[in-house]
Amino acid sequence: MPNSELMAIGAFAQRSGLTSSALRFYADSGLLPPADVDPATGYRSYGVHQLERAVTLRRLREIAMPLAGVAAVLGAGAEEAARLLDEHVARIEGDAAVARQRAAAIKSALGGDAPGSLIAVLKGPVLAEAVEQVLTATATPTPTPTATATATVTGPTHDPASAVLAGLHIEASDEAVALTATDRYRLSTRTLVPVRTGERTWAGTVDGADLRNAVADVRRSALVRVEAVPHGIWLRMSGREDRHCRVLPEKYPDHRSLLASLGEATTRATVAKGALLRALEEHPGDRPVLRLTDRGVRVQAPDDELSGILLPAAVTGEDLRIRFEMTTLYAAVSTAIGPDVMLDLRGPLQPVTIRSADRGDLTTLTMPVTFDH
DSSP states (O other): OOGGGEEEHHHHHHHHTOOHHHHHHHHHHTSSOOSEEOTTTOOEEEEGGGHHHHHHHHHHHHTTOOHHHHHHHHTSOHHHHHHHHHHHHHHHHHHHHHHHHHHHHHHHHOOOOOOOEEEEEEEHHHHHHHHHHHHTTSOOSSOOOOTTBOOOSSOTTSOTTSGGGGEEEEEEOSSOEEEEEEOSSEEEEEEEOOSEEOSSOEEEEEEHHHHHHHHHHHHTOSEEEEEEETTEEEEEETTSOOEEEEEEOSOOOOHHHHHHHOOOOSEEEEEEHHHHHHHHHHOSSSSOEEEEETTEEEEEOTTOTTOSEEEOEEEEESOEEEEOOHHHHHHHHHTOSSSEEEEEEOSTTSOEEEEOOSSSOOEEEEOOBOOOO
């Protein structure tokens, strides 16, 4: 294809309505590979002829269609595609009815300081969702995780029970606000685009308990003004009481070096999030094993390789058998964004990246544990 017909990934993202991270996700999924990849730099380019497929793909994902369904619709004729869409909408309507019933049951069971330096103005519901997702990777004041873990995510220099690992690290620039949390065995990070950027760059680790206590009010606020003051931040919300959250004095682990040092995935699997969570819920033990082959992903017990639940999945690369702590893996999968999760694995002893790029860029690293000998 002539170079004049190719677009850089940023230009293609703007014309298709997909983010660059989403385009990389769909390329890795095989749904929308780039028209050209520079062998020297790895830079991806897309053709004008791919715009129609990209727009259709975006519209299908906007109605929460899983990747397998998207592939089926894109490969079907008009009549079959319409039938697949009708079936998907019917499933959504059924799920919504169940959710309304459960929400009604829950409802029936529920009975300022001076202004600081502006960090950012963020949408309240988006901030609340991101805080809850990322905080799942914080440490709790319980004993250290089991010693069978093969390595730590952030290195050995910090006590996993220390206060800083129970906090949420916030980094605000003139473009974005990044939220990061880790307990040394997991690491989650998500980047938010603010409605308004701050007066200067800012970084600090905010007390996790204070943020959890503020989430309900944050979610009900259209906009939240985040301000930095000495030893803390203020979450200022129109029509609601402002909330103060403490900033922890300890230095945060160097998570950026870890992310930069990750090797290439040797095995990649894309699997439906709901199916994987149900399989984990049905698993009888506290350390499930995932066996990844070209047949799919099997959730099984470590001492029984013939049993377990086989999940349909798109698996590429090497066959792999890997073991996790249930609490670590389940939390990482449950907070993923969208109906599918992509697992990037680097062997049985290395961090696993769990990601989904449809409604954000939440990325979670999870450590496996060793097999008992």
